[in-house]
Each structure stands twice: as structure tokens, then as C-alpha cells.
Amino acid sequence: MIDVKLYQKAFSKHTGFNVAVTLLAVIYALIMLNLLFLRDRSMMDGYAYNFVPFDTIQRYVVHRDHFNFDTWFKNLFGNLVLFIPIGMFLPLLNTRFRSSLMLIAATVIIIGFMETAQMLLRVGSFDIDDIILNTAGAWMGLLLTRPFMRREKR
Numbered sequence: 001m002i003d004v005k006l007y008q009k010a011f012s013k014h015t016g017f018n019v020a021v022t023l024l025a026v027i028y029a030l031i032m033l034n035l036l037f038l039r040d041r042s043m044m045d046g047y048a049y050n051f052v053p054f055d056t057i058q059r060y061v062v063h064r065d066h067f068n069f070d071t072w073f074k075n076l077f078g079n080l081v082l083f084i085p086i087g088m089f090l091p092l093l094n095t096r097f098r099s100s101l102m103l104i105a106a107t108v109i110i111i112g113f114m115e116t117a118q119m120l121l122r123v124g125s126f127d128i129d130d131i132i133l134n135t136a137g138a139w140m141g142l143l144l145t146r147p148f149m150r151r152e153k154r
Contacts, residue, residue, distance in 0.1 A: 009094045011149055018093070025089040032082070036114055037123055048125035056129040079133035080140065086110070087141020091149065098149065100139060107138040 007018040050056055057076065064072050086107055090097035097103045111134045118124030 011092045021092050028085050044122040050127045080137040083134040083137035084141035087138035088145045103142050107135045
């Protein structure tokens, strides 16, 4: 059966639960694609990037009085909170991502690809700090999901 193969490494053995998680993950991915590539975006003249870890984060923390609250909050906390679901969906759909190392590696690859695409398509910038914050958010999602996963296995 297709559903057996598709969810062979999923946390839950209940097909209905796995289908629901998959649907939520697809909806989440579509929302994130809209936020990252389509909403309020215009073509930039050139490529924008930051390869210096913690440079943008430090700028927002040290000079927060130079930014309006909305910009400051979205860039620091939005980049954390919006990626918590990745840390929940990945380990539920494939148990190999219960490992922090595997989840972090997958998240860095996914977010790195998205950041590069934003820069190359000139609808955003490549910022290493976004990768750091997004990955921290995904890891927080894993930490929130682990107790549930332990409780269900008993």
C-alpha cells in the first residue's frame, strides 16, 4: 500500500494522523512560500547578503531604538516563531529527525536554499542570521514535540 510506504518512518503508525500532519505541513509550506517570495515583494536592484554571523541580530539588539517595533519584532522573533513548525513536522513524518543534529542539518539546508533563492530572485536577501534564527526556531519546535513523542511511545 502507498500509505504504508510513505509513512514507514513516521512517528505514528496511524495513517489518519500522518495524513493530517502531511496536510498541515503542506499548508504551512504554501504559507511560508507566500511570505518569503510573494507577499509585499518587489524586485531589488542588486543582490543583498550578509555572511557575518550575528551581525544583523546584534544590530537589531544594540540599536533597537533605531527601528520601529514592528521591524525589530518581526526580524528577531518572527524568524524564530515562524519556523517552529518545521521542528514539529519533520520528526513526526520521519523519526530520523528526532535527533537534534539531523533536524538542524536538514533545517540549515532547507533555509539555506530559501535564502539563496530569495537573493537570486532578488525578492529578498541572503542573511546568515536568518538561517541561525530559523534553525533555532525549528529546534525549539523539536524540543516542544519530543515530550509528546515520548509519551505516545509508552
